[in-house]
Amino acid sequence: MNSDQITVDTSSVDRFVQQKYKHGFVTDIESETVPPGLNEETVRWISARKGEPEWLTEWRLQAYRNWLTMQAPDWAHLKIEPIDFQAISYFSAPKSDKDRPQSLDEVDPKLLETYDKLGVPLHERARLAGVAVDAVFDSVSVGTTFREELKKAGVIFCSFSEAVRDYPELVRQHLGTVVPPRDNFFAALNSAVFSDGSFVYIPRGVRCPMELSTYFRINAAETGQFERTLIIAEDKSYVSYLEGCTAPMRDENQLHAAVVELVALEDAEIKYSTVQNWYPGDEEGKGGIYNFVTKRGMCRGDRSKISWTQVETGSAITWKYPSCVLRGERSVGEFYSVALTNNFQQADTGTKMIHIGRDTRSKIISKGISAGRGQNAYRGLVRVAKTAKNARNFTQCDSMLIGKRCGAHTFPYIEVGNPTAKVEHEATTSRIGEDQLFYCLQRGISEEDAVSMIVDGFCKQVFRELPMEFAVEAKALLEVSLEGAVG
Amino acid sequence: MTGLTEQWSDALAAAPQEPAPAWLRELRENAVGQFRAAGLPHRKVEAWKYTPMTVFDGLRLTAAEPVPAPVADLPPPLCESSVVVDIRDGALGEVPADLPQGLTVLPLATALERFEERLKPLFEAVELRGATRAFAALNTALATQGLVVHVARDAAGGSAAGRLLLRWGLSAGAAATMGQFRLFVLLDDGARLELVEQYLGSGEAPGDGAAGLNVLCQAELGAGARLSHTRVQAETEQAVLLTSTMLEQARDSRFVYRGFDLGAGLARHELTTRLTGPGAEADIAGAWLLDGRRHVDNHVSVEHLAPGCASEQFFRGVLGGRSRGVFNGRALIQAGADGSSVRQSNANLLLSPLAEMDTKPELEIYADEVEASHGATVGQLDEAAVFYLRSRGLTDGAARRMLTAAFCRAVTDRVADPILAERIGGLLDAAMPSGEQL
Numbered sequence: 034m035n036s037d038q039i040t041v042d043t044s045s046v047d048r049f050v051q052q053k054y055k056h057g058f059v060t061d062i063e064s065e066t067v068p069p070g071l072n073e074e075t076v077r078w079i080s081a082r083k084g085e086p087e088w089l090t091e092w093r094l095q096a097y098r099n100w101l102t103m104q105a106p107d108w109a110h111l112k113i114e115p116i117d118f119q120a121i122s123y124f125s126a127p128k129s130d131k132d133r134p135q136s137l138d139e140v141d142p143k144l145l146e147t148y149d150k151l152g153v154p155l156h157e158r159a160r161l162a163g164v165a166v167d168a169v170f171d172s173v174s175v176g177t178t179f180r181e182e183l184k185k186a187g188v189i190f191c192s193f194s195e196a197v198r199d200y201p202e203l204v205r206q207h208l209g210t211v212v213p214p215r216d217n218f219f220a221a222l223n224s225a226v227f228s229d230g231s232f233v234y235i236p237r238g239v240r241c242p243m244e245l246s247t248y249f250r251i252n253a254a255e256t257g258q259f260e261r262t263l264i265i266a267e268d269k270s271y272v273s274y275l276e277g278c279t280a281p282m283r284d285e286n287q288l289h290a291a292v293v294e295l296v297a298l299e300d301a302e303i304k305y306s307t308v309q310n311w312y313p314g315d316e317e318g319k320g321g322i323y324n325f326v327t328k329r330g331m332c333r334g335d336r337s338k339i340s341w342t343q344v345e346t347g348s349a350i351t352w353k354y355p356s357c358v359l360r361g362e363r364s365v366g367e368f369y370s371v372a373l374t375n376n377f378q379q380a381d382t383g384t385k386m387i388h389i390g391r392d393t394r395s396k397i398i399s400k401g402i403s404a405g406r407g408q409n410a411y412r413g414l415v416r417v418a419k420t421a422k423n424a425r426n427f428t429q430c431d432s433m434l435i436g437k438r439c440g441a442h443t444f445p446y447i448e449v450g451n452p453t454a455k456v457e458h459e460a461t462t463s464r465i466g467e468d469q470l471f472y473c474l475q476r477g478i479s480e481e482d483a484v485s486m487i488v489d490g491f492c493k494q495v496f497r498e499l500p501m502e503f504a505v506e507a508k509a510l511l512e513v514s515l516e517g518a519v520g
Numbered sequence: 521m522t523g524l525t526e527q528w529s530d531a532l533a534a535a536p537q538e539p540a541p542a543w544l545r546e547l548r549e550n551a552v553g554q555f556r557a558a559g560l561p562h563r564k565v566e567a568w569k570y571t572p573m574t575v576f577d578g579l580r581l582t583a584a585e586p587v588p589a590p591v592a593d594l595p596p597p598l599c600e601s602s603v604v605v606d607i608r609d610g611a612l613g614e615v616p617a618d619l620p621q622g623l624t625v626l627p628l629a630t631a632l633e634r635f636e637e638r639l640k641p642l643f644e645a646v647e648l649r650g651a652t653r654a655f656a657a658l659n660t661a662l663a664t665q666g667l668v669v670h671v672a673r674d675a676a677g678g679s680a681a682g683r684l685l686l687r688w689g690l691s692a693g694a695a696a697t698m699g700q701f702r703l704f705v706l707l708d709d710g711a712r713l714e715l716v717e718q719y720l721g722s723g724e725a726p727g728d729g730a731a732g733l734n735v736l737c738q739a740e741l742g743a744g745a746r747l748s749h750t751r752v753q754a755e756t757e758q759a760v761l762l763t764s765t766m767l768e769q770a771r772d773s774r775f776v777y778r779g780f781d782l783g784a785g786l787a788r789h790e791l792t793t794r795l796t797g798p799g800a801e802a803d804i805a806g807a808w809l810l811d812g813r814r815h816v817d818n819h820v821s822v823e824h825l826a827p828g829c830a831s832e833q834f835f836r837g838v839l840g841g842r843s844r845g846v847f848n849g850r851a852l853i854q855a856g857a858d859g860s861s862v863r864q865s866n867a868n869l870l871l872s873p874l875a876e877m878d879t880k881p882e883l884e885i886y887a888d889e890v891e892a893s894h895g896a897t898v899g900q901l902d903e904a905a906v907f908y909l910r911s912r913g914l915t916d917g918a919a920r921r922m923l924t925a926a927f928c929r930a931v932t933d934r935v936a937d938p939i940l941a942e943r944i945g946g947l948l949d950a951a952m953p954s955g956e957q958l
Contacts, residue, residue: 108566110884419873434888438855443883449898452870458881458896464888
């Protein structure tokens with residue numbers, strides 16, 4: 034088809050591209066924040082403030098000392114102004130934390146209002162949807178629902194601080210075993226100053242009765258957020274964990290460096306889903322969250338399975354590679370990703386599949402969408418160790434370009450050291466199908482609906498991996514981020 | 521600074537200044553400075569993370585003029601009716617005087633005067649900064665040996681077959697030096713050249729010590745020019761071979777590359793082409809068949825800087841023994857280079873439990889009206905196909921050899937000259953790694 038024959042009205046496009054961030058507001062809650070800067074004293078202060086045992090304080094200090102010897106990675110396809118780590122405040126807790134609410138009724142109403150604005154009425158919708166929500170507001174957990182119901186099943190789902198207090202031996206046994214404190218620059222930083230996060234423990238043979246969900250929200254200005262999540266699935270257990278986030282509008286770039294560790298033992302399965310919609314910066318590329326995340330799952334037991342699904346539409350900078358270490362025989366790793374960059378957003382994201390055990394399998398499906406001046410890179414590693422007999426990997430990463438000034442990049446690393454392994458990688462990059470658009474338009478479908486349909490179809494393979502409610506949210510998010518961004 | 525960097529820096533400092541134009545002397549001094557500042561690359565340098573740097577230990581840098589060896593030593597030419605130039609251990613042999621109309625072949629020292637206007641910007645265009653450019657800096661600093669090939673407007677270079685053969689030879693053991701050689705290929709508008717390079721050893725029995733060679737080639741293709749470049753490398757396991765080819769392609773020019781790596785302890789080839797004019801094409805294909813402890817790195821980068829350009833990268837690898845293959849293919853489409861088409865493909869067969877293949881096909885795309893795709897696979901022979909052949913009476917070994925040969929044929933079939941393709945096919949068959957029963 035000759036593209037000259039098609040004229041597309043771009044005014045609606047421009048209008049939608051200009052659309053403001055819908056979740057931009059700041060809740061006025063007094064925070065208790067340490068002054069900016071990082072030294073051993075800060076680390077000790079955070080640890081003491083949280084009443085941590087000595088071993089954890091030492092663990093943090095060791096991580097901090099490691100961090101001092103490391104350098105921020107520069108290999109990613111990202112343009113980042115150097116970050117002044119001394120200009121960041123490393124701890125912030127809502128003031129009402131002093132008398133921690135015992136139930137949601139006692140939660141600061143302003144806080145609940147914030148969730149309300151986000152469309153997350155903690156107690157009601159959570160109950161209706163059968164989802165337990167452990168909401169992290171800045172750095173401290175403020176409410177957990179459904180704990181009783183989970184307790185009956187023997188599932189532990191609580192904030193990280195509570196886990197350190199109530200289940201120290203479990204935390205100590207697993208903390209840092211998947212992402213060691215000196216794994217990389219940002220993981221080391223997180224290990225030194227991590228504020229809070231979630232802890233999940235599924236006992237042997239238990240299928241978690243509901244999907245577990247945490248809503249994160251960055252709130253106090255100029256405060257980095259450093260969550261630490263640890264999920265342990267014992268033999269023959271199953272859990273599906275949902276993580277989603279939105280953040281208020283702000284001018285300063287905010288640093289976010291989380292660490293997520295998953296441990297799957299024999300026959301266990303962990304499904305980890307993320308919808309990330311942090312503030313991406315304005316149309317000029319000013320502001321926005323810097324998101325440097327280390328997520329890794331260890332399939333420690335035979336026949337275990339870890340599945341990552343992510344929808345990344347937010348953040349000014351995304352540096353994130355959810356990975357699977359397939360150690361157990363016949364263990365399975367999966368990665369499904371939709372990453373969208375618009376305006377001046379930059380994403381360098383992908384996964385690592387490390388095959389160590391025999392007959393291990395992995396699958397990678399990545400969909401990248403670039404619009405505006407967005408730069409979207411897939412970076413993935415598939416490594417088959419000498420020991421991984423009959424390992425199997427299939428990778429497909431497709432990129433869609435919408436507009437003249439964006440970029441789509443693919444950097445797949447494939448390292449194979451076993452002759453019985455089969456590794457396949459395929460990728461395509463193309464602009465949004467003009468013939469498809471034309472077809473929809475001449476059927477009377479509006480342009481933005483057509484784009485939305487095409488993008489939705491492009492991402493379908495990933496969306497169908499998301500739990501139902503999340504899939505709806507993800508689809509809506511993509512529409513908001515992209516509506517009519519074609520020209 | 522590592523020991524080797526230090527040692528080589530000292531050798532650079534001690535090297536005598538060869539007579540050269542002032543701008544070149546200045547450039548060489550600068551290169552020495554850049555090398556001293558950045559040092560040799562190491563595993564933390566992204567582009568060198570898979571290259572074993574230990575193979576360079578024991579290799580000396582020398583500024584002494586290499587002595588050209590007698591031609592008779594080198595293996596026979598891979599193809600007939602060619603203008604043949606021999607380069608042994610980095611030393612240029614005799615350059616034939618009787619050349620076809622339109623073709624000029626000169627030693628670098630002589631050519632510097634005649635082609636100064638064209639060579640100076642080429643020399644200056646080579647990035648020397650940083651550890652990834654250490655060998656380019658070394659080459660600029662030390663390569664007094666070199667060759668300039670020029671084909672005049674609308675002329676076909678080479679002999680009746682339009683062909684120029686460079687016959688390289690590395691003799692192991694004798695010198696243990698890291699030789700440096702510079703090659704320039706200048707094609708005027710509409711000019712055509714078929715360049716064949718053979719690295720088939722020195723013809724001597726391999727010695728104990730290593731022999732190194734660092735070749736930097738720069739080529740300029742004028743509008744509508746055609747360069748066909750075939751490179752066959754089957755050096756001994758003592759050889760350490762670094763080659764870097766950098767091309768600039770003007771409007772409607774066409775570059776066809778066929779590269780075959782069957783040997784060398786370490787062979788690293790960097791091939792970069794910049795498609796600067798609309799309608800330029802790069803058709804790049806290659807294969808490696810490795811056995812023993814060989815290590816072959818192929819780094820290919822195609823930059824689409826103008827609209828309507830097309831490129832393809834097609835590579836196949838077979839790895840046996842304890843060999844290691846590395847492929848890093850990159851295709852960049854600059855903003856504005858609409859109508860570009862990029863295809864990238866790399867398939868590999870792993871035949872041995874100790875062999876390893878690392879492949880990284882990259883796409884970097886800044887324009888939206890493009891078609892780009894890439895694929896990479898690492899696997900083994902189809903057992904059903906092996907079974908089929910065995911059911912027809914072939915032995916297991918013969919069946920596997922036949923299928924492996926067929927796998928490589930995809931690349932030899934792309935060599936335009938059927939006679940040359942047949943010879944290369946023969947070399948490939950001879951080099952076929954002995955796969956183990958899996």
